[in-house]
Amino acid sequence: MNRGTPGAAARPAALRPILRRQLPLVATALIFAALFGTAGWLYDGFFSVRVATGLLADNAFLGITAVGMTLVIFSGGIDLSVGAVIGFTSIFTATLVEKHGVAPGVAWLAALALGAALGAGMGALIHCFGLPPFLITLAGMFLARGVGFWINQESVGITHHVYERISGFELDVGPAFLTANALIFVAVIVAGYAVAHHTRFGRNLLAIGGNEQSALLMGLPIGAAKIAVYAVNGFCAALAGIVATFYTGSGNPSMGVGLELDSIAIVVIGGTLLTGGRGHMLGTFLGVLIFGTIQAAILFDGRLSAWWMRIVVGALLLVFILLQRFFLRKKR
């Protein structure tokens, strides 16, 4: 906390600066390697390219929301509405395509626009009125979930030929193949990496998260950046909802319940500071892989029940948060 530890400052810098700055990222990578290695050693057939590509395909929509969430958390905010937006988007596109005969492309564009608009609206409320992001996005979550159930209370299967073609799509990569969902996920991660670490927008977000007051005094466009980041996150969540319709071949208003927590957990496990201002998109990618590995390992084992997932993720969260505290203290 605010009590400085005098001994810490005198400690010699044993690690090279670049390595020390990226230490959380290195820790995440090591944990992923250890988890995947252990699972590969324990279970026959786990250590394969098929499982690795499966990690990408099965966690595509979770991963896409995590990318948007990373950007929001960079800026020191948080967005609890992503899971509900996934549910809303999936039932929205499914109803448009199946019940109203709208072309899938048009339905996707409409869904993406709505997701971005909801995000921008929440961002505007948060920025213009100085309201807590936590509360506003909570309201956004209730709104999106309620409207999703309003559209349709039951799951709607999609039988459009475009969907058949997408779900049948496979890109051969040596011994395994990548599905359309995995490819979209990889594309979003690459785009997210570029935005976060190679654009002015990304740097503005980190500056705002680090210290909003000094970012303002430096003349950075705080309002535009904050509203934009929630819009981007809403867009990502809507895209994740569309990917979820590819994955399940249907739209369901109850899809993505609790997904916002998983997505925040992944960002934290990826080494991004929840107070904002520090983090790395690559860490989020590794976080998704860690999450997927635990899930796959539990499936492979067959004896462990699904709720172990929650406990392990909680324990990992604890480890990373304590790790972050440790680093922050050392820095002061």
Next chain:
Amino acid sequence: MKARAPVFWPLVGLAALVLLNAAFDRGFLRLTLLHGHLFGVPVDILTQGSRTMLVALGMTLVIATGGVDLSVGSVMAVAGAVSAVMLQGGHGLGLALAAAVGAGLLAGGVNGTLVARLGVQPIVATLILMVAGRGVAELIVGGQVIIIAHDRFEFLANGFLLALPFAPLLVVACYAATHLLLRRTALGLFIEAVGDNETASRFAGLAAARIKAFAYIFCGGCAGLAGVLAAANIRAADAYRAGENAELDAIFAVVVGGTALSGGRFTVLGSAVGALLIQTLTTTMYNLGVPPAVAPVPKALLIIGVTLLQSDRVGRWLGGLRRRAAA
């Protein structure tokens, strides 16, 4: 403008909602005495809203210290699971209750340690138990819904005492005790001081970390008791669904009740009114035939409206408009 009691606007909202209901449905306010028990929609609202009121009570203190506790829903599930397993194991009701509330206090202790001692952000610290707690609850009940056949246990949630429903009475007793504890001692002031400015309160000689930890432990205990009530209400421990969205409802109740999320001044009574307001809104939706799954929409609009009204900037803006109109 004259300063009104902070509980004024939530009460106005509740009264408006009740009048609206009574105007559309003549039977809304009717109370009947059947077999020595009081029945009617207001009694239902009180009984069903009692759990949110209880969780909101603990949440008020946590929010007053400038924090938030996201884990209350999961803690409710854990407490329900613990009480069910204890009763199933042939232990007495008292022991089962103590174990369940104890589990809640323990969870609060974990949150308090993380927030107050280690200085972790409250949202993050309580997120850990929110994620892991439900898994622990599933582990305790072995992934099954445990049916509880225990008359005195069920009495806690669905029983009647002197023609009045027992659960709201229990909750009112909790509120009264908390009010006395906070306002008849300096504890309430300490909590407000810590929430207002932690550094200043520490320089003033308050054990800020201990006061914060107390708030989380108290909140955990409230959630534990609420978990028992939830399990008693459905006569089963459902680790998966128990306390679902309880944290959201509780936070809403506190905010609607007039306690600001930024910490500092708090009103325990306001949170009770806020919880009843939310429950009345839910009941209204039922009465209007709105499917329960759509019910979150008006809740969302309510919360946006209330936070906007509480925001300083909107206040200044409205003040400017009023001045311009007067000029």
